[in-house]
Amino acid sequence: xxxxxxxxxxxxxxxxxxxxxxxxxxxxxxxxxxxxxxxxxxxxxxxxxxxxxxxxxxxxxxxxxxxxxxxxxxxxxxxxxxxxxxxxxxxxxxxxxxxxxxxxxxxxxxxxxxxxxxxxxxxxxxxxxxxxxxxxxxxxxxxxxxxxxxxxxxxxxxxxxxxxxxxxxxxxxxxxxxx
Numbered sequence: 001x002x003x004x005x006x007x008x009x010x011x012x013x014x015x016x017x018x019x020x021x022x023x024x025x026x027x028x029x030x031x032x033x034x035x036x037x038x039x040x041x042x043x044x045x046x047x048x049x050x051x052x053x054x055x056x057x058x059x060x061x062x063x064x065x066x067x068x069x070x071x072x073x074x075x076x077x078x079x080x081x082x083x084x085x086x087x088x089x090x091x092x093x094x095x096x097x098x099x100x101x102x103x104x105x106x107x108x109x110x111x112x113x114x115x116x117x118x119x120x121x122x123x124x125x126x127x128x129x130x131x132x133x134x135x136x137x138x139x140x141x142x143x144x145x146x147x148x149x150x151x152x153x154x155x156x157x158x159x160x161x162x163x164x165x166x167x168x169x170x171x172x173x174x175x176x177x178x179x
Contacts, residue, residue, distance in 0.1 A: 002076055002077060003043055003076075003077065003078075003079065006039060006040070006042055006043045007040070007043055009039055010036050010039035010040035010043070011036070011040075013032055013035055013036040013039060014032070014033065014036035014040075016032055017029045017030075017031070017032025017033045017035075017036060018033075020032055043079070044079065044082075045082075046071070046077065046078055046082055048067045048068065048070045048071050049067075049068075049071070049078070049082060049085065049086060049089070051064075051067045052064045052065075052067040052068045052089055053089065055067065056089065056092065056093075061093055061096055064089070064093060065093050068086070068089055068090060068093070071086065074086045080112065080113070081113065081115060083112045084108075084109045084110075084112035084113045084114045085109070085114065085119070086109075087105045087106070087108040087109035087112060088105070088106070088109040088114065088119060088122070088123055090102075090105045091103075091105030091106045091109060091123070091126065092126075095126060099129070099130060099133060100130060100133065100134075102126070102130070103127065103130045106123045106124075106126050106127050106130075107127070109123050110123050110124070117150045117151065117152050117153070118150070118151060118152075118153060118155045118156065120147075120150040121147045121148075121150035121151035121155070121156050121160075122147075122156065124143045124144075124146045124147035124150060125143070125144070125147040125156055125159060125160060125163065127143045128140045128141075128143035128144045128147060128163055129163065131143060132163070132166065132167060132170065135170075137167065137170060140163075140167055141167065144160060144163055144164060144167070147160055148160050
């Protein structure tokens with residue numbers, strides 16, 4: 001359902017519930033207010049995105065992908081903030097199938113903007129891994145330092161440390177090849 005329709009329906013239900021309370025139907029009016037709040041909240045939090053995130057946490061990529069595919073035109077169905085998270089979720093799912101193809105989704109998510117620092121760190125850490133797979137050490141190092149800056153709560157500290165160790169091993173492998 002497009003966002004403008006959600007807003008219109010939410011405000012119509014809110015107006016109807018206020019009218020019900022005006023005519024002394026308090027129970028139905030309060031129930032209508034709760035329903036209108038629920039409808040208006042879905043403007044900011046798309047239900048398909050919420051379900052996809054829940055299935056990603058449960059590590060059920062197939063169902064998460066099904067809910068993300070229900071969003072046919074994400075530019076019209078989601079607000080700008082959600083568009084970044086949509087691309088992040090698509091990138092995470094795509095990174096399991098074809099890691100090199102997910103780079104465009106992570107870059108798009110960063111360009112659209114992510115509000116939470118740990119999500120920015122996750123996207124940059126994923127881009128660092130893709131850069132390492134491409135044997136681009138300078139770019140991988142840049143993304144790792146940006147991910148470390150963005151990870152203020154140290155949620156990804158172990159993964160960043162492992163990635164730095166792998167980056168150091170990449171140097172040793174190149175030195176052995178040249179000898």
